[in-house]
Amino acid sequence: MILVIGATGKIGGEVARLLVSAGSPVRALVRNPSRATALAGQGVELATGDLGDAASLDRAMQGVDRMFLVSAQDPRQADLQGNAVDAALRASVGHIVKVSGISPSVSPGGPAEIGRQHWRTEHRIEETGVPFTFLRPGFFMQNLLETAAPMVSKLGLLAAPMADAPIAMVDSRDIAAVAATVLTSDNHHDRVYDVTGPRAFDHKQLATVLTGATGQRIRYVNTPPGLAAKVLRRQGKPDWHVEHLVDMAELFRVGAGATVSTTVRDVTGRPPRTIEGFAAEHANSFVRGGVSRLLRTAARSGRDPAGRTSSVTRPR
Ligand SMILES: NC(=O)c1ccc[n+]([C@@H]2O[C@H](COP(=O)([O-])OP(=O)(O)OC[C@H]3O[C@@H](n4cnc5c(N)ncnc54)[C@H](OP(=O)(O)O)[C@@H]3O)[C@@H](O)[C@H]2O)c1
Numbered sequence: 001m002i003l004v005i006g007a008t009g010k011i012g013g014e015v016a017r018l019l020v021s022a023g024s025p026v027r028a029l030v031r032n033p034s035r036a037t038a039l040a041g042q043g044v045e046l047a048t049g050d051l052g053d054a055a056s057l058d059r060a061m062q063g064v065d066r067m068f069l070v071s072a073q074d075p076r077q078a079d080l081q082g083n084a085v086d087a088a089l090r091a092s093v094g095h096i097v098k099v100s101g102i103s104p105s106v107s108p109g110g111p112a113e114i115g116r117q118h119w120r121t122e123h124r125i126e127e128t129g130v131p132f133t134f135l136r137p138g139f140f141m142q143n144l145l146e147t148a149a150p151m152v153s154k155l156g157l158l159a160a161p162m163a164d165a166p167i168a169m170v171d172s173r174d175i176a177a178v179a180a181t182v183l184t185s186d187n188h189h190d191r192v193y194d195v196t197g198p199r200a201f202d203h204k205q206l207a208t209v210l211t212g213a214t215g216q217r218i219r220y221v222n223t224p225p226g227l228a229a230k231v232l233r234r235q236g237k238p239d240w241h242v243e244h245l246v247d248m249a250e251l252f253r254v255g256a257g258a259t260v261s262t263t264v265r266d267v268t269g270r271p272p273r274t275i276e277g278f279a280a281e282h283a284n285s286f287v288r289g290g291v292s293r294l295l296r297t298a299a300r301s302g303r304d305p306a307g308r309t310s311s312v313t314r315p316r
Helices: 010-021 033-041 054-060 077-090 113-128 143-147 149-155 172-183 203-214 225-234 239-253 263-268 275-281 290-301
Strands: 002-005 026-030 045-048 066-069 095-099 132-137 157-160 191-195 219-222
Touching: 002 010, 010 026, 010 033, 010 172, 026 033, 026 054, 033 045, 045 054, 054 077, 066 077, 066 172, 077 095, 077 113, 095 113, 095 172, 113 132, 113 239, 132 172, 143 149, 149 157, 157 203, 172 191, 172 263, 191 263, 203 219, 203 275, 225 239
Parallel strands: 002 026, 002 066, 026 045, 066 095, 095 132, 132 191, 157 219
Antiparallel strands: none
């Protein structure tokens, strides 16, 4: 039995679906089963629980031999994920696959909060002696649906504090495909994999790709980090998260996201998805008026435009 934590999220949901379609028994730890009815319908067993509740983790861990661990960025992320690691150790789980941060951010004195938190969890997992695989992805293409699409679809402007930094963005479904393969094999124990898309491109090139996909002119505006922080605060992001995002942007600006890895092809045997394919698939999110239309559709379907069980329409 494989326990998937974060199964209502972008990567975890796809991991659960891929594992089930490959015939693996899958259990998902979910905080709210009503957000996971689609997973249950696909044959995923649901265990209600919370990373903050050790007893619920012990229950979810019964009979589990492998664990997939991803959770939302959170100032308590390392403590919450540490609870899952401790429970996995108590249940004698044989392999932990964890989604971590981009490699240059993952260190005890790293430049951004969540990278430091990822390092703490990785370190804790290594201390347990349980075989592990750490997946360290680059910037998700799916971020663009949340951060860029609203302004692109309103004003035709791709605003970001990324200067001309090349970034090897990755489709989160490819991270999931790597995870699903790794979870069903013993060949990836005690490995750390960078997971990126097939090439690095800057935001000006990204604007050109989005222009091609939408048929509408989209222009990149390099935003000063202070202004980007102000906008994020105005959108309601808490201070710690704004600070983290600004620190990450600074890391990208000095080229930390430019390195391309071959992990997706090496592990899954097929090439990673391209930004051109992603833009074509999601062109409706970027065309004028597209986001408001998509949010209306999401409200009807219960899934948000990034593929998560909708949190746009149903506040917790
Ligand atoms: N975005 C990027 O570019 C990027 C790049 C590199 C690494 N990462 C890393 O990727 C991770 C996020 O992955 P994602 O985008 O797939 O996540 P996501 O879509 O935000 O989903 C997060 C998942 O975690 C679950 N969760 C949160 N708190 C929980 C708790 N206390 N107990 C149980 N489950 C909990 C959520 O469940 P609910 O449905 O109940 O909320 C949801 O299933 C982060 O660690 C981030 O640092 C992101």
